[in-house]
Amino acid sequence: MAESSPVPRVGVVVFLLKDKTVLLGRRRSSIGASTFALPGGHLEFGESFEECAARELKEETGVEVDKLEFVTVTNNLFLDEPKPTHYVTIFMRAGMKDPDQVPQTVEPDKCEGWGWYEWDDLPKPLFWPLEKMVQSGFSPFPDSNSGQ
Numbered sequence: 001m002a003e004s005s006p007v008p009r010v011g012v013v014v015f016l017l018k019d020k021t022v023l024l025g026r027r028r029s030s031i032g033a034s035t036f037a038l039p040g041g042h043l044e045f046g047e048s049f050e051e052c053a054a055r056e057l058k059e060e061t062g063v064e065v066d067k068l069e070f071v072t073v074t075n076n077l078f079l080d081e082p083k084p085t086h087y088v089t090i091f092m093r094a095g096m097k098d099p100d101q102v103p104q105t106v107e108p109d110k111c112e113g114w115g116w117y118e119w120d121d122l123p124k125p126l127f128w129p130l131e132k133m134v135q136s137g138f139s140p141f142p143d144s145n146s147g148q
Contacts, residue, residue: 006084008086009086009087009088010042011040011087011088011089011090012042012043012052012053012089012090013037013039013092014039014040014057014065014093014094015091015092015093016038016063016065016095016096017094017095017141018095018099018116020118020141021116021118021119022116022119022122023038023039023103023114023116023117024036024038024114024115024117024122024123024126025111025112025113026111026113027111027112027127028108028110028112029110030082030083031078032127034125035127036122036127036130037130038127039057039061039111040053040056040060041056041060049090050068053068053092054068054094059106059107060106060107060110060111061103061105061106061114062101062104063097064101066094067095069092069093070091070092070093071091071093071140073088073089073090074089074133091133093140119139119140119141122134
């Protein structure tokens with residue numbers, strides 16, 4: 001049987017905002033290992049972007065979200081990986097339902113831990129799709145001059 005061609009996958013990630021900070025975690029994954037990234041995961045069949053974002057945040061951090069909204073979409077090719085992949089990534093923005101809740105490392109096999117970071121003082125290295133957005137001048141905050 002001939003090997004099938006790889007197909008793009010859909011990822012949904014969330015800019016979880018608190019004051020002027022964003023939640024990032026250090027990845028433990030074959031793609032982007034040891035880089036800082038947003039919480040998120042794969043869109044499941046029949047799921048809306050909002051449902052996926054809320055589910056992934058709850059699964060990864062234990063946090064329940066409020067005011068989920070679409071921000072942007074990117075087309076990411078990971079051609080230099082041992083197994084090249086293609087992701088269409090949906091970026092969402094949200095706040096926490098309970099602002100005093102502390103994000104937990106619910107999936108330690110996927111993330112070393114979560115932290116709040118000022119947008120103009122992000123940790124390094126960033127997961128490259130996020131790094132590209134930062135370098136372009138993008139800001140996830142609704143009151144910024146980024147047009148978002």
